[in-house]
Amino acid sequence: MFVNRERELLHLQKAYVSKRAEFIVIYGKRRVGKTELIKHSLGKTNGVYFLAQKITEHENLKFLSLILSEKFDDPLLQEHPLTGWNQVFLYLKQNIKSPFVMAIDEFPYLLEVNPSIASIFQSGWEQILSKIPVKLILCGSSISMMENSVLGEKSPLFGRRTSQILLNPFKFADVRKYFHGLPFESQLEFYSVLGGSPGYLKQFDASQSIYENISEKILTPEAYLYREVDFLMREELRDPHVYLSILSAIAYGKRKTSEILNATGLQKNVLHKYLSVLEDLKMINKEIPVTEINPVKSRKALYEIIDNYLKFYFRFVLPNRSAIESGRTSAILAKIKTEMNILASFNFETACKEWLENNWSDFSLSQIGRWWDKNEEIDIVAFDNTGKNALFCECKWSSKNIGTDILDELKRKSEILCLNKNIKKHYVLFSKSGFTDKLKERRKDETDIHLFSIKNLL
Secondary structure (H helix, E strand, O other): OOOOOHHHHHHHHHHHHOOOOEEEEEEOOOOOOHHHHHHHHHOOOOEEEEEOOOOOHHHHHHHHHHHHHHHOOOHHHHHOOOOOHHHHHHHHHHHOOOOEEEEEEOHHHHHHHOOOHHHHHHHHHHHOHHHOOEEEEEEEOOHHHHHHHHHOOOOOOOOOOOEEEEOOOOOHHHHHHHOOOOOHHHHHHHHHHHOOOHHHHOOOOOOOOHHHHHHHHOOOOOOOOOOHHHHHHHHHOOOHHHHHHHHHHHHOOOOOHHHHHHHHOOOHHHHHHHHHHHHHOOOEEEEOOOOOOOHHHOOOOEEEEOOHHHHHHHHHHHHHHHHHHOOOOHHHHHHHHHHHHHHHHHHHHHHHHHHHHHHOOOOOOOEEEEEEEOOEEEEEEEEOOOOOEEEEEEEEOOOOOEOHHHHHHHHHHHHHOOOOOOOEEEEEEEEOOOEOHHHHHHHHHOOOEEEEEHHHHO
């Protein structure tokens, strides 16, 4: 199932019919759907798709030659494959007479076996490809390598691209489309476990319960998702055991730098180096209260794992590998069941934030995020760019109706922020189960109160 990506598809389709040569860089974390995007965008477009492999350059060129020979009906090319990338560029020049897409997936594999490949492609682009109607796509899953060796200032290819696409995981609204036949609660549970990577989403069976899926598709040694993080870590990182320790600490709530230091036993300067790498790889994010004037120097930073499946893996799978390998998963599944509501509540906040960003119409939201200070916290705080409006929001994933006590507590906490007295405050409450009659009556008299249920999010 191909879901979303309308903006990216439109961009590629426009590039494919443009009159100039195009050099498009597509990158993003593994399993995010880059390959599917390219293949889907090609459709009946004139072009070829080539997946580079972890083999010698000679072998990669031989396989590419087979693809080109079939495309251009050139049996001689099968017998005498191209032996260098300059030959590839010249071959394209001789055979391309109209717009033609040349998509190379997993470009970092070519870089690994030939570090000078970026210089070769730079020369090929400037001398040959930029002068013919080719649409060159270089795609890769190694974010660090793509950013440094293709997009970075020190790369020979710097400044040559005509556009780039950083493909991000699906948001919750997109996951809802993927599991469109399920109730909202089930969609949220699936998202809480799998996150938004299409490669993970397609592993689950929508006709089975969340726990049946977890048991069969995660807590089984032969399952794809069971060893996925192992492969991911080895692919991206040279020293995975240290990163595993850091990610485990964060998954268990050690989110401050001092807490991670204590949990891992690393030196502060060493830890910062590893955290920086994880940030660059889009595995973790440094969360700052939305009201911080200078986020870079903030001492309130909290680290969080971005991907929901990584969170789930480090909390429930990695610590229990021995039990899973032995088939003793009933206790693990029982623990997951007791904590599922907590997982869903965190992601309910994400769903509400997404909804506000796309649907709030009382004023434009220029800043939006979480706020905390010492023992106080507000799920979502937002401001407009005029400084005249502020939004304060609580999201409750509970079987109980929200009452006036939650509203009064939200108002109390909003006073701690010491905002301009002239700023107009809007109080927003999202509830899984609804609201008490008393709170509904109060909303009639207080126009700054906004109540939203799951029905509003559908």
